[in-house]
Amino acid sequence: MRMICLAALAASLATPAFAQDMQGDADQAAAEVVTISGGTALVSSYRFRGIDLSDENMAVQGWIGVTHESGLYAGTWTSSIDGFGELGGSDLELDLYAGYKTALANGVTLDGGLIYYAYPGSTGGEYEFFEPYAKLGLAAGPAAVTxxxxxxxxxxxxxxxxxxxxxxxxxxxxxxxxxxxxxxVGRSEGETTLTPGGGYTDWSLGASASWQGMTARVAYIDTDICDLSALAAGATPDIVDAAVVVSLTAAF
Known part of the structure; x- marks a missing residue:
């Protein structure tokens, strides 16, 4: 055993450049296996499926995720919230997610996973819930549909x-x-706290400009939820009315 150790030590001393090259190759391989991404955003209001969860106030958002070359991924996303979105007193939404994404064919991908919505510090009840999801991505040239x-x-x-x-x-x-x-465009169905007045439709049109990891975007967002339905759910009509939302995002 001692001879093996001495031989290994001698080899490492004799070929430092080779060892450094090997370490560099290992680091590069690790980087190729796992990708870490994230970013932060400042938005004029936080709209979740067309509904304003920041009560017409500015929101700060951030996220970080890890993706494995196999297609497995996990991460967290968070946003400040206010007003109707407080859900009992919390001023923060924290989402944890994990999933798997794979290519089915050229320009076709399938993505499925689970999101856990949490509102740290909320009072008056438990507001955390989970939601499985699936997405089919279709790409044709630069255009993409999900x-x-x-x-x-x-x-x-x-x-x-x-x-x-x-x-x-x-x-x-x-x-x-x-x-x-x-x-x-989206359609929500179910008599829940997510759907004031029951089922509703939300839609948006947006335009953005990107430069070196920075993206500025402006979007028109609206729903077909009537003011009476919002009031019946204990919210102000403003959170479901049409709005222009501006955001600035920095991603890495």
Whole structure:
């Protein structure tokens, strides 16, 4: 055993450059296996499926995620909230997520996972709930379309009933420029705290400009929830009315 150790020590002393190269290769391989990404954003209001959870106030958001080359990923996303979005007193939403994404064919991907919504410090009840989701991504040249479905089983935090949300998103970068266009439409069904007045539809149209990891975006967001439904749910009509939302994002 001692001879083996001495031989290994001699080899390491005799070939320091080789050892450094090997370490560099190992670091590069590790970097290729696991990718870490994240960022922060400042938004004029936080809209969740068309509903304003920051009560028309500015919100600060941030996220970090880890992706394995196999397609497995996990991470966390957080945002400040206010007013109707406080859900009993918390001023913070903290989402934990994990999932798996894989390519089905050229330009076709399947993404599925689970999100756990938490509101640290909330009072008056438990407001944490979980929601499985699945997304089908379709790409044709620079354009991309994502079809999504999310299902929250009946849980105390959402009124003891289930909720189904289906959505379609489209993104179109303008070739040769830093600009891009995007559109979204979603439908929520279920008599829960997520759906004032029952089922409703939300939609948005947006435009963005990106430069060296920074993205500025402006979007028009609206729902078909009537003011009476919002009032009946204990909210002000302003949180479901049409709004122009501006955001600045820095990602790494």
């Amino acid at each position: 079809l999504g479905v999310a299902y929250a089983p009946a849980q105390d935090a959402i009124g003891g009933n289930n909720n189904l949300y289906v959505s379609a998103d489209a993104a179109l970068p303008i070739e040769g420029s830093p600009f891009a266009l995007d559109a979204h």
